[in-house]
Amino acid sequence: MTTIGIVLGSTRPGRVGPQIGEWIEKAGRARTDLDVEVVDVAAYGLPLFDEPRSPRLGQYEHEHTRAWAARIDSLDGFVFVTPEYNRSIPAALKNAIDFVYNEWNNKAAGFVGYGSNVGGARAVDHLRHIAGAVQLSAVHTQLHLSLQSDFEQYATFAPAERHEAALQQMLTEVLTLSEALAPMRQG
DSSP: OOEEEEEEOOOOTTOSHHHHHHHHHHHHHTOSSOEEEEEEGGGGTOOSOOOSSOGGGOOOOSHHHHHHHHHHHTOSEEEEEEEOBTTBOOHHHHHHHHHOSTTTTTEEEEEEEEESSSTTHHHHHHHHHHHHHTTEEEEEEEEEEETTTSEETTTEEOOOTHHHHHHHHHHHHHHHHHHHHHHHHTO
16 A cells, blocks of 8 residues: 655644644545555654765665665655745755655655745745655645634644645545656666
């Protein structure tokens, strides 16, 4: 079965991303056509990129990189959950992406952004460009969640009902594209 990783991109104390990840995980687990697993960047404690060789070589010197590489390699596609920090993604998420290369290749990516002004739209736009650089294939549907209207008092996730259909559509697109790209990963 196709396994989709829900990548939580913020490592900030008090972050709300895990609530969004749980919502996506619950929606994914209700389906019979895919498996979902939460991948929390914070749990890996990655330092600022410290590998002496290019990730394209796959010759990782550090155990933290090998653990991260194995986790990413084990997944068929991704849904990235990212806040918008100063009109882009968190440094921790960019760093985590940069740590490995081949492990991202020929996999599908969906995006869920959140923020106070435009629901993380600018962060998702940046993340789409970064994803393309590591040969992730972005799906069309994306979600933008507002800290003002999809959270109670900016802290408790309470998504508008309209997001459910978009989430299901995005999961279907990630699944379909992940399956289509599978032969390219087996080469």
